[in-house]
Structure formats: C-alpha cells, structure tokens
Amino acid sequence: MLVVLSGPSGAGKGTICRELLSQLPEIRYSVSVTTRSPRAGEKDGVDYYFVSRKEFEEMVARGAFLEWAQVYDHFYGTPREKVEEYLASGYDVLLEIDTQGASQVKERFPAGVFIFVCPPSLQELAVRIAGRGTESPEDMEIRLRWAENELKDVSSYDYVVVNDVVKDAVEKIKSILTAEKCRCARVMQER
Amino acid sequence: MLVVLSGPSGAGKGTICRELLSQLPEIRYSVSVTTRSPRAGEKDGVDYYFVSRKEFEEMVARGAFLEWAQVYDHFYGTPREKVEEYLASGYDVLLEIDTQGASQVKERFPAGVFIFVCPPSLQELAVRIAGRGTESPEDMEIRLRWAENELKDVSSYDYVVVNDVVKDAVEKIKSILTAEKCRCARVMQER
Numbered sequence: 051m052l053v054v055l056s057g058p059s060g061a062g063k064g065t066i067c068r069e070l071l072s073q074l075p076e077i078r079y080s081v082s083v084t085t086r087s088p089r090a091g092e093k094d095g096v097d098y099y100f101v102s103r104k105e106f107e108e109m110v111a112r113g114a115f116l117e118w119a120q121v122y123d124h125f126y127g128t129p130r131e132k133v134e135e136y137l138a139s140g141y142d143v144l145l146e147i148d149t150q151g152a153s154q155v156k157e158r159f160p161a162g163v164f165i166f167v168c169p170p171s172l173q174e175l176a177v178r179i180a181g182r183g184t185e186s187p188e189d190m191e192i193r194l195r196w197a198e199n200e201l202k203d204v205s206s207y208d209y210v211v212v213n214d215v216v217k218d219a220v221e222k223i224k225s226i227l228t229a230e231k232c233r234c235a236r237v238m239q240e241r
Numbered sequence: 242m243l244v245v246l247s248g249p250s251g252a253g254k255g256t257i258c259r260e261l262l263s264q265l266p267e268i269r270y271s272v273s274v275t276t277r278s279p280r281a282g283e284k285d286g287v288d289y290y291f292v293s294r295k296e297f298e299e300m301v302a303r304g305a306f307l308e309w310a311q312v313y314d315h316f317y318g319t320p321r322e323k324v325e326e327y328l329a330s331g332y333d334v335l336l337e338i339d340t341q342g343a344s345q346v347k348e349r350f351p352a353g354v355f356i357f358v359c360p361p362s363l364q365e366l367a368v369r370i371a372g373r374g375t376e377s378p379e380d381m382e383i384r385l386r387w388a389e390n391e392l393k394d395v396s397s398y399d400y401v402v403v404n405d406v407v408k409d410a411v412e413k414i415k416s417i418l419t420a421e422k423c424r425c426a427r428v429m430q431e432r
Binding site: 226234 | 357412417420421423428
C-alpha cells in the first residue's frame with residue numbers, strides 16, 4: 051500500500067513520519083531527493099538525498115522520479131526505483147510530498163492512500179515555523195503564502211488529519227492505515 | 242454517522258456490537274423489530290422488539306421502518322424514528338442488519354459506513370452455530386445456505402472485517418470509525 055502524506059511546511063509531517071516509522075514495522079519511508087540545503091541536523095540519505103540542481107535535472111531527464119515538483123525555488127523528487135522495490139516486496143511505502151507531487155502519484159497509483167496533515171490554524175503554523183528558527187523572515191513569508199495555497203488542495207485527498215497533538219494525529223493515521231486494509235476493494239483485489 | 246454492520250448469522254456480529262457499545266460512548270444502537278421468537282436470554286426492547294407478524298405488517302404499512310427484510314421465515318426491521326432522532330442529536334448510530342436491509346439503508350444514507358463481518362470460514366461458522374445450540378439441524382442447514390448467499394454481497398460494502406479474534410475485529414472496526422471521521426468528504430461537509 052502506498053501512503054502519501056502532504057500538508058504545509060510546519061504542519062508537523064516530519065515528526066509524524068518519524069513516529070509512524072518507529073511504530074509500524076511493515077512501513078518503509080521513501081527518502082526524497084532535493085536541491086535545497088540541509089537544515090541543521092539533517093543527514094544526507096536519511097532526511098533527504100541532497101543533490102545539485104544539475105544532478106536533479108539529470109535525474110528528471112532519465113525518468114528517475116515517480117514525481118517531482120518545484121516548491122518556491124527548490125526542487126524535490128521521489129526516486130521511482132526504491133518505491134517500486136519496496137511495494138514489490140510487500141511493504142507499505144510512506145511518501146512525504148507536496149500537493150503537486152501527490153497529484154502526479156495519484157495518476158499512477160490511484161489506489162494509494164492520500165492523507166493531508168493540517169496545522170490547527172495558519173496562525174499556529176507561523177508560530178511553529180518561526181520557532182524552528184531556520185528560516186529568514188522572507189522565507190517565512192513565502193512559506194506561509196505557500197501554506198495558504200496548499201490548503202486549497204485538501205479536497206483531492208482521501209483524509210484530513212489536523213495535527214493538534216502529535217500523538218493523536220499519529221493514532222489517527224494508524225487507524226486510517228488499519229481501516230484501508232479492511233477496504234472491500236482492497237481485500238477483494240488480494241484474493 | 243450511520244454505521245451498518247452485516248454478515249452471516251454466526252459471524253459474531255452480536256458480540257462485536259456489544260463490545261463497540263460498551264467502548265464507544267458516542268454510539269447508539271438501533272434495536273431492531275422482529276417476528277422471530279426470543280432465544281434464551283434475549284430481552285424485549287434490548288436485543289429486539291419482539292412483535293407478532295400482524296404488528297410487523299402494520300408497521301410496514303404505516304412506513305415505520307427505515308428498512309425491513311425477510312430472512313427465511315422471519316421478518317426483521319429497523320424503526321425509522323429512533324435512528325433519525327439519534328442522528329439529529331449528533332450520535333453515531335449502529336445498525337446490525339442483513340444485506341437486503343443494508344442496501345435499502347444505503348439508498349437513503351449513501352454516506353453511511355457499511356461494514357461486512359465475515360466468519361473465518363463457512364466451516365467455522367457451522368461450528369459456531371452448532372455450539373450455540375439454539376437451532377434445530379434443519380434451521381442450521383437453512384442458516385448455512387443463507388450465509389453462503391450473504392457472502393456474495395460483500396462487494397457492496399465499504400469494509401470487510403474477518404472476525405477471527407473478537408478483540409481484533411472490534412479494534413479494526415474502531416479504526417474504521419476513526420478513519421471515516423477523518424475522511425475528507427466528511428470533514429469538508431461539516432464545515
């Protein structure tokens with residue numbers, strides 16, 4: 051099962067993903083490729099594969115991405131091979147991607163589970179992004195505008211999870227995965 | 242939210258319903274009306290409203306049922322008023338009805354959550370029905386035929402839950418209810 055998590059930056063997707071990965075042994079995380087610089091503490095190959103713009107463009111050219119997108123001035127992409135490998139081995143795969151990327155993935159994997167993680171409010175979002183302290187005021191402004199824009203795409207997702215308390219949000223997502231495995235369409239397909 | 246539970250007799254729907262009701266304070270059970278005789282321990286107004294065939298027909302005539310169905314030689318129906326009252330008060334309502342009834346309910350409540358509870362196998366079902374000791378061999382034969390017939394209708398349900406271990410089945414259904422409350426269509430509708 052392919053599980054796609056989207057939501058504005060600052061909604062807490064990263065923390066949620068880490069929790070899901072530590073609690074669910076049957077799930078694998080697809081590490082994205084990006085041209086943005088690592089934030090403090092981020093590790094190449096763990097949080098992202100950090101590549102140059104030129105390397106990214108080469109990967110696009112040779113069809114190495116399941117989806118890719120430009121988010122303000124940076125590029126992000128999901129390497130196709132690893133995802134297909136995990137799925138073929140029977141794992142669930144977790145993608146944390148933006149709404150542009152999600153709509154590309156939905157075309158290829160319509161049976162994927164698409165979950166949108168919301169911050170409790172845009173105000174709360176601003177506080178969180180500011181609290182992270184890794185953004186300049188200009189970057190923050192851009193992120194907030196982007197967040198507002200991303201929120202418009204909620205309706206193309208299957209589920210919305212408001213990340214008020216991380217623990218609750220994680221429990222809701224775990225329930226969604228359990229429920230999806232009982233979905234009639236999925237159960238019948240497997241027989 | 243209207244929650245419909247169906248499945249062949251002997252699949253364990255009764256036990257599951259009792260567990261759900263004791264664990265979820267926001268859910269109400271709709272007591273069905275039936276023309277069959279009470280089994281040992283069943284109480285009028287709790288397990289069913291036990292009525293005569295004539296009374297049942299009068300209720301049908303005055304449109305008192307949300308759905309009703311004939312299952313072998315007995316009639317079963319869901320009194321409409323109570324369900325609508327609970328839903329209007331913001332409760333979830335749990336209906337345990339057969340597949341004929343479920344398809345009637347689906348026409349009126351397309352946003353309902355339709356869950357099919359399966360026994361692990363038909364063989365297991367026979368053991369369970371026999372173990373209950375309340376059926377004659379003829380009744381049991383009829384019930385098993387009916388079960389086989391009911392299993393064909395699984396595909397019109399949203400979810401299938403195999404009742405292998407009651408505790409697990411109950412947890413799965415609770416996850417389904419949590420997930421459904423995060424469904425984008427439902428969340429957007431409420432706003």
